[in-house]
Amino acid sequence: MRRLGIHSFVWTGGQTQEGLEMALEKSAAHGYRCIEFAYLRPELFDLDRLARKSRALDVQIGVTMGLPRDKDISSGDPDAIRAGRAMLSDAVRAVRDIGGDKLGGILYSAHAKYDRQPTETGWKTAAEVIAEIGAEATDAGIMLTLELVNRFESNLLNTTAQGLKFLDDCGNPDVTLHLDTFHMQIEEADPAQAIRMAGDRLGYFHIGESNRGYLGCGTIRWEPIFDALLDIGYDRDVVFESFSTAVVDEGLSLACAIWRDTWTENDPLAAHARQFIELKHAEARRRRAANGRA
Incomplete structure (x- = not known):
């Protein structure tokens, strides 16, 4: 783990x-070294000012959308x-201008519950566009990373196996995968094995x-997750994500189906996470050492 965000x-x-x-x-005060912003429309925000504050606080910015x-x-x-394609290209430039180092999220389809199966043509076109945007991101010094989400938020990429095939079809080695434990516990038969499958493409x-709430208060088995991250030598950012209608707007609450709040006060949530x-x-490191593994 490089940075905790x-x-x-x-x-x-x-x-x-x-607010940003x-x-x-707040992130810096709680000891987090990176933060994830949602898509920033450059005409609405002073990106230079956010970049300066990020540097002053030593909190790296990433963006998802x-x-x-x-x-x-x-x-x-x-x-x-x-x-x-134009929106993705604009997002790459915005991430560059804010001093960010990654653009991730559901970049390959709409963030929506579909009422139809994906098509081979749609898959191919998305892979071609992502390959092009990935090249733009590399030129801008930004990593492009594709989030695999559950079936209710995209019909295209729900599992690590699908994500790896999509990366192969993109043919751009600089594009990587973005895994999320919330989505994995819905779609993966074995989330830890899915992490190992992703390997250095994570x-x-x-x-x-x-339940999108306090860590440890749901059904995810965390020990295998952290063991798998060590097994693949994962040395990139790990970011905590949780939503509550006490903070986010109605649009996101509807998109992510936040029908009930598992928390209302964010400071204790962040400290606990x-x-x-x-x-x-x-x-996980102690288990690894006890088993004679570096």
Whole structure:
């Protein structure tokens, strides 16, 4: 684990400059060394100011997003594909301008519950667009990482096996996978084995409980997760993600089906998450040492 981070939605809905600056300050105060922002429209925020605050606080910024339906690059609609490609290209530039180091999320389809199966043409087109955007990201010094999400948030990439095939079809070695424990516990038969399958193509990792709340209060078996991360030598960022309608706006609450809140106060949640992740990581290292493994 390179840095431990937290999603800005723990702190703010992300609608204002002041909210994002507060999120940076809160993350630093709790000892997090990176933060995840949602897609930033450059015309609404002072990206230079956010970049300066990020550097001053020593909190690295990453950005994730999902495409809207009218910009779905897997849709087969030429207008939507062009609009989606333009949105992704704009996002790469925004991440660069804010001093970010990664762009992830549901970049390959709409962030939505589909009412149809994906098509071979849609898959192929999405892979081609992601390969092109991946090259732009590399030129900008940014890692492009594709989040695998559950069946209710995309119809294209739900499992590590699908993600690896998609990367092969992209043909761009700089594009990586973004795994999330919340989604994995829905879609993967064995989340720990899925992590091992991803191996060095795992570029980003989300820690989230099965009920989106306090870590350890759901159904996820954490010990195998942390053992697997050590087994593959994962040395990139690990970010805690949790949502509550007490913080995020109605649009995101609807998209992520936040029908009930598992927390309302974010400071104790953030403090607990950091302690939990660091404890589980340390325990996994001790197990590894006890078994005679470096």
